[in-house]
Amino acid sequence: MHYGADYNPEQWPEEVWPEDVARMQEAGVTMVSLGIFSWARIQPSEHEFDFAWLDRIIGLLHEGGIAVDLATATASPPPWATVAYPEMLAADENGTPYWHGSRQHYAPSSPAYRGLAAALVTKIAERYAAHPAVVLWHVNNEYGCHLNIDYSDAARDAFRRWLQRRYDTIDAVNKAWGTMFWSQRYSSFAEVFPPRHAPYSHNPGQLLDYRRFTSDMLLECYRVERDIIRAAGAGQPITTNFMGAFKPVNYAQWAGELDVISDDLYPDPNDPESFREGAFHGDLMRSLKPGTPWLLMEQASNAVNWRPTNAPKAPGQLAAQSVQAVARGADGILFFQWRQSRAGSEKFHSGMLPHAGTATRTWQEVVALGRELDALPDLPADDGSARVAILLDWENWWAIENPDHPVPLDYLSLVRGWYDAAHRLHVQVDLLPPTADLAPYDVVLAPHLYLLTAQAAATLRSFVEAGGHLLVTAFTDVVDEHDRFRPGGFGTQLRDLLGVVIEDFGALVPTESTAPGQQYAQVAGEGIAFAGSLLAEEVHAVDAEVLARFEGGRGDGRPAFTTAARGAGRAYYLATVPDQAGAEQLLRQVLAGAGVDPVLPGLPPMVEAIRRGRLLTVINHGADEARVVVRGRDALGGGEVDGVTLQPFDYALVLTDH
Ligand code: GLA
Numbered sequence: 001m002h003y004g005a006d007y008n009p010e011q012w013p014e015e016v017w018p019e020d021v022a023r024m025q026e027a028g029v030t031m032v033s034l035g036i037f038s039w040a041r042i043q044p045s046e047h048e049f050d051f052a053w054l055d056r057i058i059g060l061l062h063e064g065g066i067a068v069d070l071a072t073a074t075a076s077p078p079p080w081a082t083v084a085y086p087e088m089l090a091a092d093e094n095g096t097p098y099w100h101g102s103r104q105h106y107a108p109s110s111p112a113y114r115g116l117a118a119a120l121v122t123k124i125a126e127r128y129a130a131h132p133a134v135v136l137w138h139v140n141n142e143y144g145c146h147l148n149i150d151y152s153d154a155a156r157d158a159f160r161r162w163l164q165r166r167y168d169t170i171d172a173v174n175k176a177w178g179t180m181f182w183s184q185r186y187s188s189f190a191e192v193f194p195p196r197h198a199p200y201s202h203n204p205g206q207l208l209d210y211r212r213f214t215s216d217m218l219l220e221c222y223r224v225e226r227d228i229i230r231a232a233g234a235g236q237p238i239t240t241n242f243m244g245a246f247k248p249v250n251y252a253q254w255a256g257e258l259d260v261i262s263d264d265l266y267p268d269p270n271d272p273e274s275f276r277e278g279a280f281h282g283d284l285m286r287s288l289k290p291g292t293p294w295l296l297m298e299q300a301s302n303a304v305n306w307r308p309t310n311a312p313k314a315p316g317q318l319a320a321q322s323v324q325a326v327a328r329g330a331d332g333i334l335f336f337q338w339r340q341s342r343a344g345s346e347k348f349h350s351g352m353l354p355h356a357g358t359a360t361r362t363w364q365e366v367v368a369l370g371r372e373l374d375a376l377p378d379l380p381a382d383d384g385s386a387r388v389a390i391l392l393d394w395e396n397w398w399a400i401e402n403p404d405h406p407v408p409l410d411y412l413s414l415v416r417g418w419y420d421a422a423h424r425l426h427v428q429v430d431l432l433p434p435t436a437d438l439a440p441y442d443v444v445l446a447p448h449l450y451l452l453t454a455q456a457a458a459t460l461r462s463f464v465e466a467g468g469h470l471l472v473t474a475f476t477d478v479v480d481e482h483d484r485f486r487p488g489g490f491g492t493q494l495r496d497l498l499g500v501v502i503e504d505f506g507a508l509v510p511t512e513s514t515a516p517g518q519q520y521a522q523v524a525g526e527g528i529a530f531a532g533s534l535l536a537e538e539v540h541a542v543d544a545e546v547l548a549r550f551e552g553g554r555g556d557g558r559p560a561f562t563t564a565a566r567g568a569g570r571a572y573y574l575a576t577v578p579d580q581a582g583a584e585q586l587l588r589q590v591l592a593g594a595g596v597d598p599v600l601p602g603l604p605p606m607v608e609a610i611r612r613g614r615l616l617t618v619i620n621h622g623a624d625e626a627r628v629v630v631r632g633r634d635a636l637g638g639g640e641v642d643g644v645t646l647q648p649f650d651y652a653l654v655l656t657d658h
Helices: 016-027 052-063 079-084 111-128 153-167 170-177 204-231 251-257 275-288 317-327 361-375 394-400 411-424 454-465 580-594
Strands: 002-007 031-034 067-071 134-138 262-264 294-298 330-335 388-391 429-432 443-446 469-473 500-504 520-525 528-536 538-541 545-551 559-566 569-574 576-578 607-612 615-620 626-634 640-646 651-655
Touching: 002 016, 002 361, 016 052, 016 361, 031 052, 031 134, 031 330, 052 067, 111 153, 111 204, 153 170, 153 204, 170 204, 204 251, 204 394, 251 275, 251 394, 262 275, 275 294, 275 317, 275 411, 275 429, 275 607, 317 330, 317 361, 317 607, 317 615, 317 651, 330 361, 388 411, 394 411, 411 429, 411 576, 411 580, 443 454, 443 580, 454 469, 454 569, 469 580, 520 559, 520 576, 528 545, 528 559, 528 580, 538 559, 569 580, 576 580, 607 626, 615 626, 615 640, 640 651
Parallel strands: 002 031, 002 330, 031 067, 067 134, 262 294, 294 330, 388 429, 388 443, 443 469, 469 569
Antiparallel strands: 500 538, 520 528, 520 545, 528 576, 545 559, 559 569, 607 615, 615 651, 626 640, 626 651
């Protein structure tokens, strides 16, 4: 179990370093991430490298028994670099550059940036590949953060090359994008530009490909650095830090390229429901690389600096959130950052060691957490505890949020709606791409797979035929991988499986000022009564049983929720977006049909229970005391457990016979 933080010793005089190491030992720190923003310090000018200071601090840490997660320092190029090579600056939709003076201002496709980054990483990797302190490599930092999409000339040139590799001929691009529309036909790759500022809607196929290209360019940057590290003879695992479900970067596609998944997580301490975000992050990270423990690479010990208002964490909240990650498969809890900065825009961001010193609640909680993590027994990575999978697909995310649709849909919040419903029902879930192996699961939720590939459709069909229970929700199977309608209407690939035909999407206007009945559609059936929003599709149940219907409004009496037995399994279709109560009602029915039970019965909604092999973790995130029936042995102390009473932010770590 790693414990530690980003460590930025270059922000401090060297006299402070020995005290840092001593304090790290006191806090139980085992590993720090070093050098993430050190490019300017390591390379003060193009032909000058200074590693003496880095040698000294790595040596000090090593002597102190603290391991190093060594960064490649490429996330924030120094001013000399962008002055010498202004073509490496990223640009916005108008072509206006993002200047240095902040961070992460580089154009990922820029040959100048890549050249300088490669030279730097080569030096670092060659120098430290065999250093005994280095146990992990930290490539770049939060790829795609701040600057989600780059429209620079470097991106323009790289996009043309990317298209040529993908499509071979410009005619294939024309076909994929449907450029006969609005006279958009291209006669050569040199006529294609990034989707820069334009008078009206861009071509949706081009927007989708630009998203793919953006994720691919960042992945190329990652691969270049990783390969340099390996070529230098480094054998340590390599990672780069993810940010939960982050739209610009297709983590499902990236995961195979990382040895260890790591995540940065900053739930708002002021939001009593934000612990579900932590749960979602953890489940996603675990699912990205099944069987391999992940690292919580960054979290805050207390307040952050970047929300409009930055509330502190409540007493105990830090430990509860950390244990939540461990319960979901993390084998390391790290912070941004070790010592609170004294200058710069993050000086109000908390650290493990606060500016106010060690006579602080933050320090006490940090030290106590270090002890607790140290006392944990070795934990298995994941024994496949989840019986339920929720599908999350980046390509669909990009396509479904293209403009000019019946109603704007926020894909992540819709997926989170289902995830949160499962979480409130205390059911453990994995989060998977639609082409994953679904055989181990009893229930699969497939919310809003607007872009559904033939391969994904086949995976869903086989899952049901083999005995799985599948819930598909509105606006699914609408377009192909180029964001074009398929011939023959909508839902063409899943029609037989679901037994429904979709005639129209029935957009509901999502604003308060709308006429009654246009914003929500009431849905009613046995044990079902809720308000649907956003879509109330006109659906014909041709070979499915109707479990609930729309009531009132323009869709009065039409099917809203259907089911069909297929093969050894069952397929459900929901023609709208349920509110919170509705999602829980429907999910309960689907889970009951498949015989899936909660991790523990009878838990209040603000208490969560998670299994990681034999470890059962129960956490009270609510404001009230909770009594939980659970039996086993205390994982920290070893005593028998027969029921626990949990105060707010209390948790129990129980080894069970499961
Ligand atoms: C991100 C970055 C860190 C720091 C934190 C602040 O996660 O990776 O460098 O800026 O945010 O919360």
